[in-house]
Amino acid sequence: MAWVEQRGTRWRVRYWAANGKAASVPGSFPTRQAAQDHADQLHSTPTSPTDVAPAPTPTGAITTAGAAPCSVTQPPPTIADWAQVWWQTVDVGDNTEAFYRSLLTRHILPRWGTIPVHQITPADIKIWLNTLTPAYAPATVTSIRKLFAMLMADAVDNGLITTNPVRPQRRGRGRLQPRRERPWADEHQVLTIAHRVFHLASRNQAFLVITAAYTGMRWGELAGLHRDNLDLPNNRLHITASGALHEVNGHLSLGHPKTLASVRTVSLPPFLTQLLHADLTASTRPFVFTTLRGKPLRRSGFQRRLWAPAVNGSRHTSPPWPPIAPGLTFHGLRHSHKTWLIEDGVPEVAQARRLGHAMQNKIDDVYSHVATSVEERLLGHLEARWQRSIEHYNREGGIPGPLRLTD
Incomplete structure (x- = not known):
């Protein structure tokens, strides 16, 4: 029946x-x-x-x-047959979908596409992953393994195979490798990077760096931030359900930020409110952060033309710029903000709400709230960091005044 x-x-x-x-x-x-x-x-x-x-x-x-x-x-279905069906069940964001498609078409299908689903063994998978390890970054190999594991787990659920041949890494030298610390920047390094970006581009894009460091916002949330979502009289901005800029296969579109928790309100320290107000008053562009021509920002272009020389140094400036924080990515500003909050003793719930994270404990996530006094202390610490960075920059021979970007 x-x-x-x-x-x-x-x-x-x-x-x-x-x-x-x-x-x-x-x-x-x-x-x-x-x-x-x-x-x-x-x-x-x-x-x-x-x-x-x-x-x-x-x-x-x-x-x-x-x-x-x-x-x-x-005939028993091949991996390519099953992947064609499985793809219709996938429900992820545009960026994640493009990432999955890339891994599937570049790595998984070329090797396994013609192999029947039931003929793949754990040993086959392990041997293959070992061949990928010398050629690709550990994060790439991990992403390939996780996607293949998802594909085969759903094959189990659909009765095509009885067990998943893609197993977690539980032994071998890979487990003994120390976890690499992600680079982050202190407030003095952030200010220097912002000044370099100002030199290469504009005040607006320098403010992008400062806003990222002092709010912990993601790239897409910053690039998609509309001026209508700023509430500067109340020192805050809103990240809405359609307020993140996505770039997929060269096409830009507005959509949902990374998670449900990412839809949030972020409070601003007073200095940042002043910087943004001064910058937006001088223009009528719809988005807060744009290119020199007022167009939406593309991450690849910003990374190549501005971020890399500002962070890693450049021989083409006068005088040449020494490196500030080699290996620091733009997303590293988000990690920097998190590090600052921890250093200042900000409660975990306030960190999670500000960064758009869901707390691991579901009960805490539902019932924990951020008191006004905690928010005020958080903003006070950020304001103090900014003032320290200005004093340090001037003392070290930087451009006089509280960030000449506002002149």
Whole structure:
């Protein structure tokens, strides 16, 4: 007997297998009626091989031999076959989707696309990953393994295989490698980087660096920040559900920030409110941070033309710039902000709310709140950092005045 079940927004057909356990017809259906129609065909008992046509394959499904009564007998699906179906079930953001597609088409399918799903063993996977390790960064190899594990885990759920051959890294030299500390910048380094960006581009893009460091906002949240989402009289800005700029395959679009918790209000220290107010008063551009021509920022261009020479140094300036924090990425400003909050003794819940993180403990995430006094202390610490950086910069022979960017 076959029956239908809803799974997320789609429907699947279930049946009792010969071993007495419930199994699923691989794939899924967009509507309950489509799933029920297929289940009804599985109930029919033909009197001869020509009496009843084979049951149709569900939309996006792979039908294998012995999957259910009257199912079509086909060769076992390959990884490429299953990936084509699996991709229809993926529900992630545009950036993540592009990243998954890149890993799938560049690494997984070229090696495994023609191999039947059930023929892949854990040893096969381990040998392959070992060949990738010398050629790619550890983070890349880890991402490939995790995506392949997701693909095969869903193959298990759909009855194509019984166990997942892609296993976590639990032994070997990889587990003994020390965790590398991510580079971060102190307030003095941030101010110097901002001045260098000012020299290469504009005040506006220097303010981008300062805002990133003193709010902990992500690149997409900053690049997509609209002036209508600033509430400068109340020293705050709003990151909305459609307020993040996404760049996928060269195309820019506004969409949801990384997580649900990323939709938030971020309070600003007084100095940052003043900088942003002075900059926006002098223009009518819709977005807070833009290129010199008022166009939306592209991360790759900013990284190559401004960030790299400002952080890693440049021989083409007069005088030449020495490196400030080699290896520091723009996202490292977010880590810097987190480090500052920890150093200043800011409670974990205030850190999470400010950075748009969900707390690990679900109860704490629901019932913890940030008192006004905590928020005021947090902003006071950030304001003090800014003033220290200005004094240090002037003392070391920098441009006079509280950041000449405002002149």
